[in-house]
Amino acid sequence: MNSFKHMHEWRDNIDRFFGESFWNEFEGILKPNIPYVNIYRKDYEILCVINIPGIRQIKQIDCQVDGYNIQIEGDITIPASGYELIEEEIVQGSFNRTIELPYRVRDDKVNARYEHGLVWIHLYKDVQDNKKSRSISIKDGDK
Structure with a gap:
């Protein structure tokens, strides 16, 4: 089982639910x-x-x-x-x-x-x- 594949699927689901700009709010936290x-x-x-x-x-x-x-x-x-x-x-x-x-x-x-x-x-x-x-x-x- 490829856990990274499931992580990408999870992120795609979040994008569909909240919109693609959802992750932009976290960029400063996630990106050093x-x-x-x-x-x-x-x-x-x-x-x-x-x-x-x-x-x-x-x-x-x-x-x-x-x-x-x-x-x-x-x-x-x-x-x-x-x-x-x-x-x-x-x-x-x-x-x-x-x-x-x-x-x-x-x-x-x-x-x-x-x-x-x-x-x-x-x-x-x-x-x-x-x-x-x-x-x-x-x-x-x-x-």
Whole structure:
């Protein structure tokens, strides 16, 4: 007996009963936010550490800072050609995530680097009222 076949049948029945948009309400719960992020703060500084494995070139990541948010997008690909994927815990694929910051940050004083699969973004609290967006340049920390 294929239990996955029965799970798909169950989902199809739910779709027919509630409508196909039923699952959209659960997307944020069922689909994990990637990439994973840790945010730290002290005094007037914020440190964001973003988990993005498998980046071969920094230009695979696009990162913007905009006042209270960091917008980051790219693609996580783990090449294992010739193998069949049996279990996947490291989420792969395109991502586009907005990271909400605890307070407004400066766009002229940003340091970012990619090192050992992590993007480290060091930001500073903005004490002025400035509302423009700025692209973040990430440096390769392995070199």
